[in-house]
Amino acid sequence: MKRKGLLLITCICMAVFxxxxxxxxxxxxxxxxxxxxxVYTKNGKxxxxxxxxxxxxxxxxxxxQYGFGVDVSDDPADFTEENLKKYTLLIFNNTNNEVFDxxxxxxxxxxxxxxxxxxVGIHSATGTERQWPWFKRLIGASFLRHAKHQPFxxxxxxxxxxxxxxxxxxxxxDDECYFFKEYNPDIRVLIVHDLGPLDDNDKPTYYGxxxxxxxxxxxxxxxxxxxxxxxxxxxxxxxxxxxxxxxxGIIWVVGNNQPLDYSKSRAKTPNDPLPY
Numbered sequence: 001m002k003r004k005g006l007l008l009i010t011c012i013c014m015a016v017f018x019x020x021x022x023x024x025x026x027x028x029x030x031x032x033x034x035x036x037x038x039v040y041t042k043n044g045k046x047x048x049x050x051x052x053x054x055x056x057x058x059x060x061x062x063x064x065q066y067g068f069g070v071d072v073s074d075d076p077a078d079f080t081e082e083n084l085k086k087y088t089l090l091i092f093n094n095t096n097n098e099v100f101d102x103x104x105x106x107x108x109x110x111x112x113x114x115x116x117x118x119x120v121g122i123h124s125a126t127g128t129e130r131q132w133p134w135f136k137r138l139i140g141a142s143f144l145r146h147a148k149h150q151p152f153x154x155x156x157x158x159x160x161x162x163x164x165x166x167x168x169x170x171x172x173x174d175d176e177c178y179f180f181k182e183y184n185p186d187i188r189v190l191i192v193h194d195l196g197p198l199d200d201n202d203k204p205t206y207y208g209x210x211x212x213x214x215x216x217x218x219x220x221x222x223x224x225x226x227x228x229x230x231x232x233x234x235x236x237x238x239x240x241x242x243x244x245x246x247x248x249g250i251i252w253v254v255g256n257n258q259p260l261d262y263s264k265s266r267a268k269t270p271n272d273p274l275p276y
Contacts, residue, residue, distance in 0.1 A: 030257050035068035035088045037250070042074045044097030049124055054234035055093040062247050079105035081112070085260060089118030089253050092125040092139075094231070099128055103270050110134060110267035114222040115260040118253035121227040122246070126180060137274055138220050140187040140227050141180035141213070144204065149232065152177050153194035154214055163215065163226065163248030164190050167241075175236070178229035179204045179212060184220065186276075191215035191228075217252055221275050222264055224253045 039059050041052045056072045063070035068088075076099060084090075090112070092099075100106050113119060119138060121128075127143040129135040136142045154171040156164050177193050177200070192211035195203040206212040217226040226249035236242050266272075 030251065030254050032067040034257060035254060036086055037063070037068060037070055037089050037091055038078065038084075038087045039070060039072045039091045039093050040074070040078075040095060040099070041072065041093050042076055042095055042099040044099055046097045046127075047124075048096065049094040049232070051123070051232065051234040051237065052094050054237040055122060055231065058237035058243050058246065059091060059093070062243060062250070066247070076101045076105050079108045081108045081262070084108060084112040084117065085262075087112075087117065088257065089120060089250065091120040091122065091250075092128060093122050094124045095121075095128045096124045097127065097130070106132070106134075106270040107267050110221070110270065110272070111262065111265035112223075112260070113138065113220075114265040114267060115262045116258055116264070117223050117260060118255075119223060119225040120246070120249050120253055121225070123176075123178075123229060123231040125227065126178070126229070132270060133274060134221075134270060134272070136182050137184045138225055140184045140216050140218060140220075140225065142182040144179045144181045146179065147177040147198055147200040147203075149176055150174070150199055152198050154191050154230075155194050155211060156191055158188065158190045161190050161217065161248065162251040163217075163228070163245050165248070166244060167191075170194075173230060174233075175230050176232040178214070180229075183213070184218065186220070187213070187216040187218045189213045189216045217249070224255060226250075226253050 039056050041056060060070045121139045126139055126141055130142055151174045154173055156167050156169050156171060159165050177198060191214045193214050194211060195205060196210045204212055215228045
């Protein structure tokens with residue numbers, strides 16, 4: 001009996017160790033000293049979130065903690081091929097509406113992604129470039145509207161990801177519940193809104209269920225992308241839990257930290273045919 005108990009404890013310990021190894025696997029692959037990110041905060045005409053400074057500060061704090069470089073800009077002139085080559089990934093921190101001045105900047109962005117550049121979108125980033133099909137495919141969906149600010153539940157449906165692995169299955173939030181349209185069919189949904197108790201007159205559901213996507217990731221047109229719809233309030237970005245959520249997205253997007261390969265870039269105009 002004692003031997004069986006000892007064997008059970010040993011098996012449990014080995015399982016816990018294996019899970020811990022798996023959860024830290026992506027993080028271990030990255031040489032953070034070689035990583036540099038551009039946090040882009042440009043907003044066009046329309047609503048501008050007050051949380052932008054808090055979001056940028058949180059990412060700068062993560063850069064200090066993990067050892068990667070962070071630049072912050074709201075200047076679309078930074079979107080040139082030569083400048084973007086300096087960055088491992090681009091983070092659209094609560095961007096909204098039109099954020100580019102010309103087609104050349106859009107093409108530089110496309111070519112960066114096609115070369116393997118990473119992308120992270122936060123909260124209102126899905127309201128960015130709403131008339132540009134390529135961008136909507138890249139970020140995974142386009143903003144439709146949100147319910148009024150209120151407490152609601154998020155359901156973790158995929159906990160095998162650095163941005164979700166540490167979260168409880170039901171994640172209580174007090175935020176804006178975003179709804180989307182024009183989904184890219186290849187997104188890997190990680191978290192969904194629990195729409196059942198939500199106070200809203202019209203709850204757009206996902207595949208007819210009582211939920212809709214909130215956080216997802218995928219690979220599109222050469223690069224990796226991760227998006228979270230959460231983060232309306234500035235105070236959210238100061239919490240360790242939400243910073244870890246964002247960092248998990250960064251970890252997944254960076255992946256093996258492969259160098260950019262512009263031989264794979266082919267974009268000539270923002271309206272080039274989509275890959276699918």
